[in-house]
Amino acid sequence: MAKLILLRHGQSLWNLENRFTGWVDVPLTPQGEQEAIEAGEKIKAAGIHIDKAFTSVLDRAKQTLRLCLHAAGQTSVPTEESEALNERHYGDLQGLNKAETAAKFGEEQVKLWRRSYSVRPPGGESLADTAARALPYFYDKILPEVKAGKNVLVSAHGNSLRAIVMKLDNLSEEQVIDLNIPNGVPIVYEIDSEGRPISKTEL
Template identity: 50%
Template structure:
């Protein structure tokens, strides 16, 4: 049966510092690099070898994929990058320490920004360097599509076309696929594949560096799922 491997990148330096990261392109911490290598070891121990990979445009996902495939000795397999697999854009929260933000705005408000389905965080302006139009890697994206700050719902609407246009056709060929991405972009895929409601998906947590295996049957329905390790 088809296998779809969903892997949240290893711990980043801003995960370690408890900061909102979003589209900020921060590197993995040393622990995060170890988590990525361990993910590769786990896949090898279960004889799960991706035929093709997809990542976001953010280095923490790209490097995670590289380290996994290096462990599997499959760096030669195709890898595709797509901005639509980026993490949720946290708007004006990006770069802020989560605890300090709670102290400033109140824990309840920050919880709403973080865990609700359809509430956006405070938006960045067009001149803010956190607005993706200022980043060269997004020059090929229509500016009207670039976010100033996203809810989880916005992220879902961004990720699903990527699934339909790029990942699904490979799954339909029976390939084993690795998607190395981010907590919220992976939740978007899980929501779609498992037909979860907005209320259900907000409670789904995805740990860093642990491969989630989805075994897909006919019509790519999820027959089984489990974390390795």
């Protein structure tokens, strides 16, 4: 049975500084680099051979993928990049400190902007908007590879992965509010030939 491995990038500089990042390219921190390396070591220890990889076009996801595959001893994996897997665009909030934004607009409003399914931050995307680009790409490009029996690694972001996990785990719009994808932790789904998830584990 093929495996789908979802990996949120390691800690980025703006994760560390508690800023809204969105589509801004920021590098991994030394901790983020280590998280990516450890993810690869876990994949290697689990004996998982990666047949195909996908990543967003943002540097932190691409850097995570490179470090992860190198640590897994698998540096020649065919890879595709797509903006469809990018983090949600945070619009006017990009670059702002999350705590300062909560103090200005109220914690409940900022939680809605960050966690809800359909509420957009000013000038930005909701999770629903992110899903509208990430899911068609997932079903058109990624899942067919898994259904064909390939082990696939996806290096992406908190919200593009939330959109995918929401569908795989059959979560409601209310349940997805509490869904958090941790940095640098490989989430492994076993997928059958019909594209149905059979099991889910974290390495």
